[in-house]
Amino acid sequence: MPATHPRRILVTSALPYANGHIHLGHLVEYIQTDIFVRFQKLRGQRAIYLCADDTHGTAIMIRAKAEGRSEQELIAAMREAHLADFADFQIAFDHYGSTDSPANRRLCGEIWQSLRRRGLVTSRDVTQLFDPVAGVFLADRFVRGRCPRCDAADQYGDSCEQCGATYSPADLVDPRSTLSGAKPEERSAEHLFVTLEAMHGFLDEWTRASGALDPRVANYLIGHFLGEPLRDWDISRPAPYFGFEIPDAPGHYWYVWFDAPIGYLAATSEWCAAHGESFDAWWRRGGTNEPPAEIHHFIGKDITYFHTLFWPAMLEAAELSLPTRVRIHGFLTVNGQKMSKSRGTFLLARTYLDHLDPGMLRYYYAAKLSGGIDDIDLNLPEFAAKVNADLVGKVVNLASRTARWLEKTGLSARYPDDGGLFAHAAADGTEIAAAYEACDFARAMRAIMLAADRANLYVDTEQPWKLAKAGPEAAAKLQDVATVAINLFRQLAVYLAPVLPKFATQVGELVGGPIGSWEQSQQPLTAAPVGTFIPLMRRVEAAQLEALLSQSSEQSRETSPGVPAVESQPSAQPSPATDRPGDSGDALAAEPLAPTCTIDDFAKVDLRVARIIMAEEVPEAKKLLKLTISLGGDVTRTVFAGIKGFHAPEALVGRLVVVVANLAPRQMKFGLSEGMVVAASGAGAQGVYLLSPDSGALPGMRLH
RNA sequence: GGCAGCGUAGCUCAGUUGGUUAGAGCACCGGCUUCAUAAGCCGGGUGUCGCCGGUUCAAGUCCGGCCGCUGCUACCA
Numbered sequence A: 001m002p003a004t005h006p007r008r009i010l011v012t013s014a015l016p017y018a019n020g021h022i023h024l025g026h027l028v029e030y031i032q033t034d035i036f037v038r039f040q041k042l043r044g045q046r047a048i049y050l051c052a053d054d055t056h057g058t059a060i061m062i063r064a065k066a067e068g069r070s071e072q073e074l075i076a077a078m079r080e081a082h083l084a085d086f087a088d089f090q091i092a093f094d095h096y097g098s099t100d101s102p103a104n105r106r107l108c109g110e111i112w113q114s115l116r117r118r119g120l121v122t123s124r125d126v127t128q129l130f131d132p133v134a135g136v137f138l139a140d141r142f143v144r145g146r147c148p149r150c151d152a153a154d155q156y157g158d159s160c161e162q163c164g165a166t167y168s169p170a171d172l173v174d175p176r177s178t179l180s181g182a183k184p185e186e187r188s189a190e191h192l193f194v195t196l197e198a199m200h201g202f203l204d205e206w207t208r209a210s211g212a213l214d215p216r217v218a219n220y221l222i223g224h225f226l227g228e229p230l231r232d233w234d235i236s237r238p239a240p241y242f243g244f245e246i247p248d249a250p251g252h253y254w255y256v257w258f259d260a261p262i263g264y265l266a267a268t269s270e271w272c273a274a275h276g277e278s279f280d281a282w283w284r285r286g287g288t289n290e291p292p293a294e295i296h297h298f299i300g301k302d303i304t305y306f307h308t309l310f311w312p313a314m315l316e317a318a319e320l321s322l323p324t325r326v327r328i329h330g331f332l333t334v335n336g337q338k339m340s341k342s343r344g345t346f347l348l349a350r351t352y353l354d355h356l357d358p359g360m361l362r363y364y365y366a367a368k369l370s371g372g373i374d375d376i377d378l379n380l381p382e383f384a385a386k387v388n389a390d391l392v393g394k395v396v397n398l399a400s401r402t403a404r405w406l407e408k409t410g411l412s413a414r415y416p417d418d419g420g421l422f423a424h425a426a427a428d429g430t431e432i433a434a435a436y437e438a439c440d441f442a443r444a445m446r447a448i449m450l451a452a453d454r455a456n457l458y459v460d461t462e463q464p465w466k467l468a469k470a471g472p473e474a475a476a477k478l479q480d481v482a483t484v485a486i487n488l489f490r491q492l493a494v495y496l497a498p499v500l501p502k503f504a505t506q507v508g509e510l511v512g513g514p515i516g517s518w519e520q521s522q523q524p525l526t527a528a529p530v531g532t533f534i535p536l537m538r539r540v541e542a543a544q545l546e547a548l549l550s551q552s553s554e555q556s557r558e559t560s561p562g563v564p565a566v567e568s569q570p571s572a573q574p575s576p577a578t579d580r581p582g583d584s585g586d587a588l589a590a591e592p593l594a595p596t597c598t599i600d601d602f603a604k605v606d607l608r609v610a611r612i613i614m615a616e617e618v619p620e621a622k623k624l625l626k627l628t629i630s631l632g633g634d635v636t637r638t639v640f641a642g643i644k645g646f647h648a649p650e651a652l653v654g655r656l657v658v659v660v661a662n663l664a665p666r667q668m669k670f671g672l673s674e675g676m677v678v679a680a681s682g683a684g685a686q687g688v689y690l691l692s693p694d695s696g697a698l699p700g701m702r703l704h
Numbered sequence B: 001g002g003c004a005g006c007g008u009a010g011c012u013c014a015g016u017u018g019g020u021u022a023g024a025g026c027a028c029c030g031g032c033u034u035c036a037u038a039a040g041c042c043g044g045g046u047g048u049c050g051c052c053g054g055u056u057c058a059a060g061u062c063c064g065g066c067c068g069c070u071g072c073u074a075c076c077a
Helices: A024-041 A058-067 A073-089 A102-117 A198-208 A214-225 A256-275 A279-283 A301-317 A349-355 A357-370 A380-400 A422-437 A441-462 A462-468 A472-495 A501-509 A540-561 A586-590 A599-603
Strands: A008-013 A046-053 A095-098 A121-131 A143-146 A173-179 A185-194 A236-238 A252-254 A294-300 A323-331 A331-332 A376-378 A606-618 A625-630 A635-640 A658-662 A665-666 A671-673
Touching: A008 A024, A008 A256, A008 A279, A008 A606, A024 A046, A024 A294, A024 A323, A024 A357, A046 A073, A046 A256, A058 A073, A058 A658, A073 A095, A095 A102, A095 A256, A102 A121, A102 A198, A102 A256, A102 A301, A121 A173, A185 A236, A185 A252, A198 A214, A198 A301, A214 A301, A214 A625, A252 A256, A256 A279, A256 A301, A294 A301, A301 A323, A301 A380, A349 A357, A349 A540, A357 A376, A357 A380, A357 A441, A380 A441, A380 A472, A380 A540, A422 A472, A441 A462, A441 A472, A472 A501, A599 A635
Parallel strands: A008 A046, A008 A294, A046 A095, A294 A323, A331 A376
Antiparallel strands: A121 A185, A143 A173, A236 A252, A606 A625, A606 A658, A625 A635, A665 A671
C-alpha cells in the first residue's frame, strides 16, 4: 500500500518509428506498459507514462522523397495516425512527444557536450556505398546484386538468401541501388564515434549489480559484449541525413539511435514544462530531497543492447539517473507464425479496431504476458474462446445475471453474509498486486478469474431467480444475494481496471461511482443505487475474425507490390461454368479465396489417389465413418472422414478418392486418423462431395 | 550462416531454491441449472514432461550432446 510518500515512477515504451503504422506487434509493448502504469496510478503512486515518435534517419528521408513531400509533413501525418491508434486502444500517455523537437535538440546537445568533456568522442573515415543519383549513402539493404559466391540474382548487400554467404555490399556482382537503380560507388566520409570501451567498467558493474536487468539478459550481455573490448559506436552520419546537425561538427548529423532514447528525456522535459514539475527531480541525481524517481523502460528484445549498453553509458556520462528497470518482452506471432502480409496476418491496429473491441486484445495480451522475454502468440480461435469464456461468460455475465434484481431497490443497507467470499477476494488483492508489479499479468488474470468462478458458483448456489419467483417474503434475501454478486463483480472490475479501463468506467456508472483506487477492492458497497444493466461486451463471433483477416489480406495486396494480386489473374474471359444455371457465386462468396500460396507451399501437401477398401459405421459418432484406404501395394491407412449421412459405407468400398497422404496423424475419439479424404463442401452446407479421379488413375498416384 | 528463445494433455500455457500421485483453461463427453449475451455449476481422462546420456538418495527442474520449432539478423553482433 502506498506510504505517505508515493513512489515516483517514470515509465517509457520504445518510440515507434514514423515510417509505418502501429500494428498488433507494437501493441504488445504499449498495452503492457499502459497496464503497468495504470496499475501504479490505481495504487496511488505518482507514475507518468512518456513516449514519442522516432522521426529521424535515412528511411524517413527516402520515404519523404518518394512521396514528394517534406520529412516534416510525413512525420506529422504519421504522428496523427499513431496518436489516434493509441487513443483508441486506451493507451494513456501522460505526454507523447517527438524526437524532432526543440527539447530533444537541446538535450542531445547537452549529452553530447558531456561525452565531449569526458573525451569519449573520436573520429575516423568510413567507406560506404553511395548512390550518385539519389545522393545518399546506402545501407546494406538498399543495395542488391548477384551473389559473389553462387551468382544468385537479386540478393541483398549483406548476405545471400540462396547460398547463405555473407559479404559486404562492395563484393556484390553488378550492384545497384534499390532507390534509383544506379550503380553505387564507394565513398569515404568522416564519422564520429563514442569510445564505449572507456565505460566498460561501469557497464560491467551496472549490468551485473544494478538489478535493472533480468539475469538472463545480463548473462547475454556479458557473454556477447562485455567479455571483450567494446567497439566504438558510430554515432554520426554525413549529409544528407534527416536529423539534427551536430553543433560542433558541421556537416555531421547524429545517428537516429543517438537521438531516439534522448527522446525519453525530451518528453519528460516537455511534460514537466506543462505541469510545473522539475526535470531535475526526475532525472538528475540528487536533484531533490525526495527519494529518487524510478525509471522503467519497456522495450522489445530486438533493441536490448541499445538500452542496456549505449543508453546507460550516455546517462552515466551525463550524470543522469540510470534506469531502475529495463523490461524486455518478446515478439508477437499470429497463429504460431510471424506476422505475414501474404498470410493476411500482418494486422494493423486500425484494421483490428474496425472489427473488434480493443479491450479484448488488452485482456488477451494480459493473459499471455508473464514478464519474460518469450514471444507471445495471438491465436485467433483461442482469442475468441478466451475472451468469450472469461470476459463475457464469467465477468460480465455476473452483472448480467444479477443487476436487474437491484434496479429498483439498490444495494442492501448492510453487507450480507457471503460466506467470506468478498474478504477472500480482497485478500487475493495482495497476490494480484504483486503479480501486476512483477509484470506477470498472466498470473494476475488467473487469480482474478478464479475469483470470478467463485462468484458465479455463489450465484448458482443461491439461485436468485427462484427467490424472485418466491414472492415478497423472499425479497430481502434476493436483494442480499444480488448485493453480494454485484459487489464481487465490482471488485473484479477494480482488479481489472488497469487492463480494462473503459470497462471499469462503465462498471462505475452502473454502481458505486468512478473506480480510481485499488482500495475500492477492499470494502464492499452498501445502500447504493444500481443502474440499468446494458451489455458491456459482446461475444466475439468467428465471422468477425474472418472479416478481420480478409480485410487485412486485401490491404496487404494493395500495399505490397511483391505479392501478386489476385485481381491481376486473367479472369475476364467468360468461363463455361458461369453460364450454367444454378452456378451462382454463393459458395465462393461464403468462403473467400485463401491468400496466395507458392508452388512450394503446395508441394508440401502430398495428395494421392487412394482406393477405399473398407468402410465402417462408427456407431457412437455423429459425423464420422471409419475408412480403410489403400495407397497401392500393401500400404493402407485408417482414416476417419466426416461424411456420415452423406455416403452409405457399402457404396464407398472400391471407389477411388483423393487423400492428403502426408497429413500429420490425429488422435480422434474413436481411433487414430492417418490422413484426410478430400471432399467439397461449403456455402449452404447441403452436402459433402467426394472427389474422384478419371478412370485410369491408380492408387498411389500423386496429384501435381 | 550468426545469435536468441522455446519444446510439458488434442490446443494455449502454469510448474518457485531439484522433493509425495506433474497442474489450469479451452476443446470433448455426461449430468444439473434456466437468472444471464448459446451464459453458469458439477463430474469425467488424457501425458514415454522433444531424444540420448550424465550428476544426485531424488531430475519436467541441474549439466552435456543431438533433434525439432520459432524469432531476430539494423551502417551493428
